[in-house]
Amino acid sequence: MSGDLNRREFLRSSAMLAGLAVAPGVLLYDLAHGKDQPASSSVRWGMLIDTNQCEEGCDDCVKACNKENGLPGGTGPADEQWIRKVELKNIKTGKITSLPMMCQHCAEPPCVDVCPTGASFKRADGIVLVDRHLCIGCRYCMMACPYKARSFVHEPLHDQKPEVPRGKGTVESCTLCVQRIDRGENTTACAEACSKAGHKAILFGNLNDPDSEVSKRIREVASTRIRADLGLDPGLHYEGL
Amino acid sequence: MKRLQAALLAMSLLISGTVLADVSVPHLDIGKGGHCVNDPKYMKLNHGDLLKRQRTITVHQGVIGRYSLIRCVNCHASKVNHSVLGTNSNFCQGCHVYAAVKIDCFECHSSRPETVSETLREVAK
Amino acid sequence: MDALQKARRETRGFYLLTMLGALIVAMGLASAHYMEEHGHIVTGMNNQIVWGMPHVFAIFMIVSASGVLNVASIGSVFGQKPYKARAPLSGLLSIALLAGGLTVLMLDLGRPDRVIVAATHYNPTSVFAWNVLLYSGLFAFVGIYLWTLMEKRMNAWSKPAGLVVFVWRIILTTGTGMIFAFLVARQAYGTAILPPLFIVMSFAWGLAVFYIVQAALYGWNGLELDAAILKRMKNLLGLFVASVIYLVAAYHLTNLYFAKQAEFEKFILLEGGIYPLLFWGGYFFLGSLVPLFLVYFPGMGASRHVLFASLLVVAGSFCLLYVFIIGGQAFPLSIFPGYEVMSTFGDGQIANYTPSLPEILLGIGGLGVAFLITTVGVRALNFLPKDE
Numbered sequence: 001m002s003g004d005l006n007r008r009e010f011l012r013s014s015a016m017l018a019g020l021a022v023a024p025g026v027l028l029y030d031l032a033h034g035k036d037q038p039a040s041s042s043v044r045w046g047m048l049i050d051t052n053q054c055e056e057g058c059d060d061c062v063k064a065c066n067k068e069n070g071l072p073g074g075t076g077p078a079d080e081q082w083i084r085k086v087e088l089k090n091i092k093t094g095k096i097t098s099l100p101m102m103c104q105h106c107a108e109p110p111c112v113d114v115c116p117t118g119a120s121f122k123r124a125d126g127i128v129l130v131d132r133h134l135c136i137g138c139r140y141c142m143m144a145c146p147y148k149a150r151s152f153v154h155e156p157l158h159d160q161k162p163e164v165p166r167g168k169g170t171v172e173s174c175t176l177c178v179q180r181i182d183r184g185e186n187t188t189a190c191a192e193a194c195s196k197a198g199h200k201a202i203l204f205g206n207l208n209d210p211d212s213e214v215s216k217r218i219r220e221v222a223s224t225r226i227r228a229d230l231g232l233d234p235g236l237h238y239e240g241l
Numbered sequence: 242m243k244r245l246q247a248a249l250l251a252m253s254l255l256i257s258g259t260v261l262a263d264v265s266v267p268h269l270d271i272g273k274g275g276h277c278v279n280d281p282k283y284m285k286l287n288h289g290d291l292l293k294r295q296r297t298i299t300v301h302q303g304v305i306g307r308y309s310l311i312r313c314v315n316c317h318a319s320k321v322n323h324s325v326l327g328t329n330s331n332f333c334q335g336c337h338v339y340a341a342v343k344i345d346c347f348e349c350h351s352s353r354p355e356t357v358s359e360t361l362r363e364v365a366k
Numbered sequence: 367m368d369a370l371q372k373a374r375r376e377t378r379g380f381y382l383l384t385m386l387g388a389l390i391v392a393m394g395l396a397s398a399h400y401m402e403e404h405g406h407i408v409t410g411m412n413n414q415i416v417w418g419m420p421h422v423f424a425i426f427m428i429v430s431a432s433g434v435l436n437v438a439s440i441g442s443v444f445g446q447k448p449y450k451a452r453a454p455l456s457g458l459l460s461i462a463l464l465a466g467g468l469t470v471l472m473l474d475l476g477r478p479d480r481v482i483v484a485a486t487h488y489n490p491t492s493v494f495a496w497n498v499l500l501y502s503g504l505f506a507f508v509g510i511y512l513w514t515l516m517e518k519r520m521n522a523w524s525k526p527a528g529l530v531v532f533v534w535r536i537i538l539t540t541g542t543g544m545i546f547a548f549l550v551a552r553q554a555y556g557t558a559i560l561p562p563l564f565i566v567m568s569f570a571w572g573l574a575v576f577y578i579v580q581a582a583l584y585g586w587n588g589l590e591l592d593a594a595i596l597k598r599m600k601n602l603l604g605l606f607v608a609s610v611i612y613l614v615a616a617y618h619l620t621n622l623y624f625a626k627q628a629e630f631e632k633f634i635l636l637e638g639g640i641y642p643l644l645f646w647g648g649y650f651f652l653g654s655l656v657p658l659f660l661v662y663f664p665g666m667g668a669s670r671h672v673l674f675a676s677l678l679v680v681a682g683s684f685c686l687l688y689v690f691i692i693g694g695q696a697f698p699l700s701i702f703p704g705y706e707v708m709s710t711f712g713d714g715q716i717a718n719y720t721p722s723l724p725e726i727l728l729g730i731g732g733l734g735v736a737f738l739i740t741t742v743g744v745r746a747l748n749f750l751p752k753d754e
Contacts, residue, residue, distance in 0.1 A: 038302035075710040077412035077717070086713055088705040101701075101709070114548065116494035117487040123303065131300050132349060133293075134487055137476015139416045140494050146551030148699055148711065152416065152476060154407040160351050162311050167349030168405045169476030182303045226701060230551065345479075 044107075044126035045176050046207040046235035047191070048214050048223060049099060053201035054194075056098040059085050061202065064193030065102075068177060070161035080151035080166075082174045083190055097241065100190060100202065103128055103149040103174035104226060104234035111141035111150065120171075126207070126235050127176050135170040142171060146227050149173050176204075207235060270330045272317040278307050288313075292346075310346065315354040326352040379586070380745050387738035394731010397724040398473035406476065409725040414717035415695050420474040422687045423729030426571065427467030427736060428542055429564060430683075431504070432535040433572015434459040438511070439535075442528025448595045452580070452751040453528070457512045458743045459579060459736075460535075464504060466736030470729055493544050500538040507531050516747070539568045546690075553630040554694025559620060563613045567683065570606035574679035577603065579740060581673045583750055591669055592753050600672045604661040607679060611654050614686070626703065633697050634689060638716070641693035644685040653682010692719050 065083045066073040075081065083102040090097070109128045111120045119134035120141050130141075130150075142150045150173040153166060160166050163179040177188040191202040205214035223237040277284055284291075288308075295308035317325050317332040325333040326347055333352075337344060401408055411418040434456050441450030472481050489495050511531045514524040543564030550556035577599060584591055618635065621627040634641050657675035660666050696717045701707070707714030743749060 038298075038304050077414055077712065078407055080413070081711050084709050084711040084713075086702075086707060086709040088702055088707055090705055092704070097705075101711075101713075110551070113491045114493060115489055116492045116498065117483050118489040119483075119487075121301065123301065125303070129300065131297075133296055133300070134480075134483055135477065136480045136483055138494065139476070140492075140545075142413070142416045143549055143552070143555075143695075146699065147701060148414075148713070151413050152406065154412070155405040156348070160349060162314065162351040162353070162355040165349035165351070169402075170349075171476070178303065182299075182305055227551070 039123045039125040039127075039182075041124040041126075042208060043124075043206050044208040044235060045181065046105065046126065046205070046214065046237065047188075048203045048217055048237045048239060050201045050203070050221075051097050051099045051238055051240040053199045054098045054100065055197075055199055055201075056087060056096060058098075058197060058199065060193040060197045061085075061100050061190035064189040065174070068180075068189035069164045069175075070159075070166065078154040080153060080172060082151065082172070099238060099241070101147065101149070101226075102190075102236070103176075104147050104232070104236045105174075105176065107233035107235065109232065110144040110146065114140045114144040116140065123178075125181075127178055127181070128173075129175055129178065130171050130173065132165070132167065132170040132172070137169040137171065139171060146230055146232070268330055269332055269335050270319040270321065272319055272325075272332055273315070275316060277316075278312065289342075310350055311355065314350070314352060318352070318354045323354065324352045380741070383741050384738065387734050387741055390734030391731055391738055394470075394473075394728050394734055397727040397731065398478070400724050401474075401728065402478060408722060410719050410721045411725070412717075412719075414712045415692060415719040417691055417695065418719060419721040419725040420470050420728050420732075421691055422684060423732050424467045424470040424474070425542065425691065426680075426683055426687055427463045427470070427732055428501075429539060429568045430571040430575050431460045431463035431467060432539045432542075433568035433570070434463065434576045435508070435531060435535050436569055436572055437576050438528060439532040442511075442525055443532050448592070448598065448753060451753055452576070453524075454512060454515050454747070454749045455580065455583075455744070455751055456576060457508045457515070457531075458747070458749055459576060459740060460508050461505060462736040462739035462743065463575070464501060465739055466732040466734075468501060469735050470732035473728060473731075474725075493541065493548050497538075497541045497545065500534070500541045503534055504531075504538055507534050535568075536565060539565045551699065552694065553621075553627050553697060553700060554634075554690065557617070557620065559613065559617050563610075563617055566606065566609040566613050567686075570603070570610050570679060571683045573599070573603050573606055574676035574683075577672060577676040578680070580751060581669065581676075583744065587750060595753065596669055596672065597667070600661045600667050600675075603672065603675065603679070604658055607654055607657055607661075611650075614649075626700065630697050633716070634693050638693060638696070641689045641696070645689045645693075648685025649682045649689065652678055653685055654679075657682075695719075 062081075062083050062085060063073070065071065069082060071080055071082060073079075083100055086099055086101045088097040088099070089095070105126055105128045107122075107126065109120070109122055112122055112128065114120075116138060117134045117136055119131045119136070120128070121131060122128050137152065139152055142148075142152060150171050152171050153168050156168045157166055166172060177185075180188065186205070188202075188204050191204040194200060194202045203214045203217060205212040207215055207218070209215060218237055221239050223239040224241050225234045225237055226241075279291075291308040292310060292313075295306050296310070298304055298306055299309065313333075314325050319325070319327075319331050322328070322331065325331055327334065329335045329338050333344075333347075336342075406412075409418060409420075437449050437456035438453040438460075440446050441448075441453040441456075472478055475481060484495075484498055488498075507527070507530050511524065511527040514520040514527045540561040543561035546555040547558060547560040548556070580591070583589075618631060622631050635645060636642055657678045660671040660675040660678075696719060698707070698712070698714050698716065701713065
C-alpha cells in the first residue's frame with residue numbers, strides 16, 4: 001500500500017519535473033492548487049435555517065458576510081445588503097420570529113429567466129450568481145426577485161477584496177461565499193459566524209447528498225420554504241416558520 | 242498668415258512631442274519576479290483573450306485557473322506602491338497607456354495583491 | 367419676393383427649433399454622463415425603487431411609438447383616405463419616439479458602455495431580450511413602410527407593409543406590457559390584463575401625441591385642419607381615452623377581488639399620499655375626464671379644444687405611469703404573508719422615492735431626441751399631411 005503510494009508520488013514528481021522542463025513554472029500553480037473540477041450538478045448547495053435558534057437582535061451573520069465579501073455594511077436605501085435580519089410578528093398569534101434573509105438560490109430562479117444578457121445564471125451546483133462581466137445594470141432581475149435579495153451598486157467602489165470583485169453599475173447578491181466553495185471549503189461566512197455565536201441556526205451543505213447533515217435534518221424536522229406557493233424550489237429551507 | 246501657420250505647426254509638434262515622451266516605451270515594473278504563467282512573449286500577445294476566457298470559466302464553472310487575474314496582480318504588483326496601477330511604470334497601467342488600451346477590470350478587481358486570504362497562502366506553497 | 371421671404375423665415379425657424387432640440391438632447395446627455403460618473407446614487411432610485419423617472423419617460427415614449435402608428439394603420443390597412451395622408455408623419459413619429467425611449471432606457475443602465483452585450487449575449491427566456499428584437503424589428507418595418515409610401519414604384523406594397531407594421535406593433539406593445547406582467551411576485555404587476563391595457567394606452571397616447579404634432583405643423587404653416595377630419599380624430603381620441611379608463615378600472619377591480627391585493631389597492635387609490643393624488647387628480651380627472659369633456663361636450667371639440675385635450679392626455683399618461691411604475695414598487699413586497707415585518711432593508715415598509723434633477727433631465731432629453739428627429743424628418747422629407 002505504502003509502496004504503491006510512493007510509486008504514485010514518484011510518478012507524479014517526475015511528471016512534474018518533466019512539465020517544468022517543458023514549460024517553466026506553468027504547472028506549479030495547477031499542482032499546488034486544490035480545486036480543478038468544474039462545479040457539478042451532483043452537488044446542490046443549500047441551507048437549513050432554524051428560526052428557533054436565531055436570536056432577535058443578533059446580526060453576527062450580517063457582519064460576517066460584510067467582512068467576508070468586503071461590503072461596507074451601510075443600511076441606507078441605496079446601500080448593498082447581501083444578507084439582512086428580518087423580524088417577524090405573527091399577526092394572529094403575536095409570536096415574534098427572527099431570521100436571516102438572503103438570496104434563496106432557487107432551482108427555478110426568476111432573475112435568471114428575465115435577465116436579457118444571461119448575466120444572471122445558475123451554476124451547476126445550484127448557486128445563483130450574477131456574471132458581472134455581462135451585467136448591463138438594467139435591474140430587471142431586482143424587479144423579478146420575490147425575495148428582494150438583490151442590490152445594485154450605486155457608487156464607484158474602491159479597495160474591494162481581491163477574491164470578491166464588485167463594481168458600480170452592476171447587480172449583486174449573496175453568492176453562498178462562492179470563493180470559499182471554489183477553494184474546497186464547506187461553510188459560508190454567515191453559517192460560521194452563527195455557529196461561533198453559539199446559535200447554530202444556519203446549517204449549510206449539499207442537498208443532493210442524502211447523508212449530508214443538512215439533508216438529514218431536512219428529512220427529520222418540519223421545514224418550509226419562503227413563498228413556497230411560487231414554486232421556485234429555493235435552496236434555502238426554514239425551520240420554525 | 243504664414244507665420245501663424247508656422248506657429249501652429251511648431252506648437253502641435255511640441256504637444257505631440259511631449260505626448261510621445263509621456264508614453265514612450267515604458268520601463269515596466271515587473272513586480273515580484275519569478276516565472277510568468279506562460280511564456281512572456283506569448284503572454285504579451287494573448288493575455289487579453291486568455292483573461293477573458295479564464296473569467297468565464299471561473300465564474301461559471303468555479304474552476305480557479307492558470308490565468309486568474311488575482312495571480313497576475315499578486316506577481317506583477319510593484320514592490321514600491323503594491324499595485325499594478327498608479328503610475329506609468331506600474332505593470333498593467335504602464336503598458337496600456339503606452340499601447341492606448343483601456344480596460345475596466347480594476348473598477349471591480351483589486352489592483353493590489355491579497356495579503357491575508359487563503360489563496361495567497363495556497364499559491365505561495 | 368414674398369415666397370422667398372417666407373422660405374427664409376421658415377428656414378430660420380427650422381434652425382431655431384433644431385437648436386432647441388439639440389440643446390435639450392445635450393442636457394439629457396450631460397445628465398446621463400453625470401449619472402454614469404457618480405453612479406445611480408445621484409438619482410432618486412435605490413434598492414427598493416429600482417426603476418424610476420427614466421423608466422416613466424421611456425415607457426411613455428415606447429408605448430406611444432406604437433400608438434402613433436394607429437393613424438398609419440387606419441390609413442393603409444383599413445383604407446381610410448384622410449388617415450393615409452397622415453401615414454408618413456405617423457411612421458416618422460413612431461421612429462422618433464422609439465429612438466427617444468430607447469435612448470433613455472439605454473443611458474439609464476448601470477453600465478451603458480456594455481449595451482453591446484445585449485446584442486452579443488442573448489437570453490431567449492427574457493422578455494427584455496424579446497423586446498430588443500421587437501424594437502429593432504419596428505425600426506426596420508416602419509422604415510420599409512415609409513419607403514413604400516414615398517417611392518412611387520413601391521406604392522403598391524404599402525398596404526402589405528402597413529399590415530406587417532400593424533401586427534408587429536401590437537406584438538410590441540404586448541411585449542412591453544409583458545415586461546411587467548411577468549413579475550408574478552409583485553402585487554402591482556403580475557397580471558394578464560397588462561398587455562391589453564398597454565395596447566389601449568398606446569392607442570390613446572399615440573393619437574394624442576400625433577394630434578399635438580399635427581397641430582403644431584398646421585399652426586406653423588398657417589393651415590387649418592379639415593373639419594371632417596378633425597371630427598373623426600377627436601371622436602377616436604375620446605373613444606381611446608374611455609377605453610383606457612375601462613381597462614384601468616378592470617385592472618384595479620380584479621386586484622380588489624383578490625383579498626391579498628386589497629391592501630395594495632388601498633395604498634395606491636386611497637392612502638398612499640402622492641400616488642392616489644396623481645391617480646385621481648392627475649390621471650383620472652385632468653388626464654381623462656377633462657379631455658373627454660373637451661372632446662364630446664356640446665360646444666366643445668374645436669381644434670384648440672382637442673389640442674388641449676391631447677396635451678392633458680399626455681400629462682395624465684405620465685401621472686398614470688408614475689403611479690404604476692413607482693407606486694407599484696413603493697408598496698412593500700409580500701414576502702411573509704400573515705406577518706408584520708421589519709428589517710434594515712425596507713421589508714414591510716413603504717419605500718420613499720424623490721426623483722432627482724439628472725434623471726428627470728435624462729427623461730426630457732429622450733423627448734428631445736424624439737423632437738429633433740421629428741423636426742429634421744418633417745423638413746427633410748416634407749411629411750406635412752396634405753388633404754386633397
